[in-house]
Amino acid sequence: MINKEVKDAKEAVQDIFDGSTIMLGGFGLCGIPENCISALVQKNVKNLTCISNNAGVDDFGIGLLLQKKQVKKMISSYVGENNEFERQLLSGELEVDLIPQGTLAERCRASGAGIPAFYTPAGFGTEVSEGKEVREFNGKSYILEKSFDADFAIVKAWKGDTSGNLIYKGTARNFNPMMASAGKITIAEVEELVPTGQLDPNFIHTPGIYIQRIFKGINYEKRIEQKTISDESK
């Protein structure tokens, strides 16, 4: 197998350049590549286009990149929970492209899978379909959506091996697998990095072929946005 291990986040993101288009896995703050985001903040790379379902909160996740004004454009489905984001958007400093969540996921998958475009019903008859081809199949209307072209994809997994095979846990999987397949360069950070051969080949979520660099992340905070608890007296 091919060894893709790098030392740390700093080494993994070293060639991410100003103006890059980057996919970042995660849903809300769940399953986000915390180490690489920190390294990007430190590197202070600018004018990024970030493809990510959400934009983090003010002081965590992609919010950290927004605070340092490193982001030129966000491509997301939902960007609430972030005051600095709102300020930059309203002042015109930040561009935002909002797209339906399923379309976002499928456009990522299409990018990795060599499908340049596909038809989806999501957004037909809404402003999402403006300027896009509309076409009827079996009496229902669909719009044409295209794949992305991302320079880098950065994903977070639970376990990985040195050949890049990845396993996710719980709902921290979300956008990570399809983004992993879609980067020209894909970087994976994992909580546990094991030697090749330790993972069951039947139960790997992301095959290593999609991964160019992998490292063991450190100090995961895994911040929770809405800690909801059952009434234990019940």
Place this chain on the structure above:
Amino acid sequence: MINKEVKDAKEAVQDIFDGSTIMLGGFGLCGIPENCISALVQKNVKNLTCISNNAGVDDFGIGLLLQKKQVKKMISSYVGENNEFERQLLSGELEVDLIPQGTLAERCRASGAGIPAFYTPAGFGTEVSEGKEVREFNGKSYILEKSFDADFAIVKAWKGDTSGNLIYKGTARNFNPMMASAGKITIAEVEELVPTGQLDPNFIHTPGIYIQRIFKGINYEKRIEQKTISDESK
């Protein structure tokens, strides 16, 4: 959870009607729904359109349906290894639609995923693209391919639970997962059927939502087409 267990193959296929379009999982003879094929032979349902990567061999797999002239049309990527198939094809008794293997897989996935059509490079400039829309994206030519419309999908898994969650083993996975998602009615036969809650939710290949009926299969033959052995003296 929702209990989808049925008694056996006979019960599972009872409403498959003459003229049905059926997807059948498997690659070669690996991962094919042996029990359901036998039940279809017994039921002697006719004029089937079968979507399956291969057509079995003379006396096994879909070959058994061909021998009883139950198949009107095969939609496959490769149909060698079958003399009766060849006879019926040359005599005009059987229609065959040959499509590239990746297009077959993606059309099945699209059927389950609500994607009515997508663009693929496979077959551009060949007879596969005849009569199809050709379109250029980023300087490369692609052809438009559409999803299928299958009345039934029949798949074979290694393990399943009564709510229809499935796990496959080895390369017996192949077309089974995308076909499972694509049937109006999907029937799963499994080697081992366990109560709901026994399978790790992180490692399920086919979510139970796609499955309408599941049963524990019996007497799997798992015939091998090419038994190739290493030279053990090395």
Place this chain on the structure above:
Amino acid sequence: MSLNKFQIAQRISKELKNGYYVNLGIGIPTLVANYIPKKINVVLQSENGLLGMGPFPKRSDVDPDLINAGKQTITTLNGSVLFDSAESFAMIRGGHINMTILGAMEVSENGDIANWKIPGKMVKGMGGAMDLVSSSDNIIVAMMHTNKKGESKLLKNCTLPLTGKKCIKKIFTDLAVIEVTKNGFYLVEKAPNVSIEEIINKTEGKIEISKKLKDIEI
């Protein structure tokens, strides 16, 4: 007496059938989970990648890697499945979800829905709503009949940017249960002691009254 949001959720719960896979939006729809009849099996989908959503965890079981689409910590159940976002929306777009229950700002008499954007206000995004409403034949809206200004939310035409066109089949409000037909709104149930006139007055779009009109039972 108009219904409160819990009673709306309770009424909607009667629409659930055994074996349904259901996606619940944020707000009143989420409350429906509390009223699922014990006799029937219903599986809840969370579009961030979970089928078989369980209740909130005990304090000791909170897992940051297990949240729902509202970013709340949750639990799995026996038989739950976890998957990625592409698979999740494959399920949704592919019509495998039997019922979707959503909140709305406006619904029009031809079934258009607006629930994601108010021009001039901060736009947070549509999330999965556009995929959900365009993908199923069974989209139900749970909302108040009027907005905070007392204006009808059941309109001839939506005034806000649409989430989806001609996709809503049934509306459950504090005042009524209303179907959307080719001829516009169709009043099939009303809250007890609410007059037909009040409902007509608070419905801007064209509305017909069912001859079998009855009181909402909860």
Place this chain on the structure above:
Amino acid sequence: MSLNKFQIAQRISKELKNGYYVNLGIGIPTLVANYIPKKINVVLQSENGLLGMGPFPKRSDVDPDLINAGKQTITTLNGSVLFDSAESFAMIRGGHINMTILGAMEVSENGDIANWKIPGKMVKGMGGAMDLVSSSDNIIVAMMHTNKKGESKLLKNCTLPLTGKKCIKKIFTDLAVIEVTKNGFYLVEKAPNVSIEEIINKTEGKIEISKKLKDIEI
């Protein structure tokens, strides 16, 4: 002396680079697996759903649930991954396979390939070949220079139904290594003791000779 099929495979093995993911077609391409240099790591993909294809099993390890695209029983290796056909062709179409090596019946001077159908004969199907040839920038053909009748397989135009258009970059035959350029075939290596004239005579399509032409080393 022209090369035999093992020698062709051996020559092709030198095209492999460390870190390549490779798909090998049936025939001569399969033989390339035997000559992978020990110093480099190459991962073989089998399009029926395996990355990291190992050797044939020992008799006691034969598993009917583990075959390659040629339906032969095989083994996995440390680090192998199993997946479904949609994922497999996502890898292929998405350009994640670094090199594909295929057999061919005909190749034309503009890089067209025909290898799946002979009109009038039983057609078995294209399998994954059309996906493979249309999806990568690095498609290599391994074949004999002429067919059984002695006719050239390197043509001006293919006469058989195409598998793919303008997709072949390099051809390895028993006589030569030939690149496909904008100007047609380009002879870069020849088998030892085979004359340039013989190669030109057995190549129907337009062929140029590299000034750096050298003998094939194996």
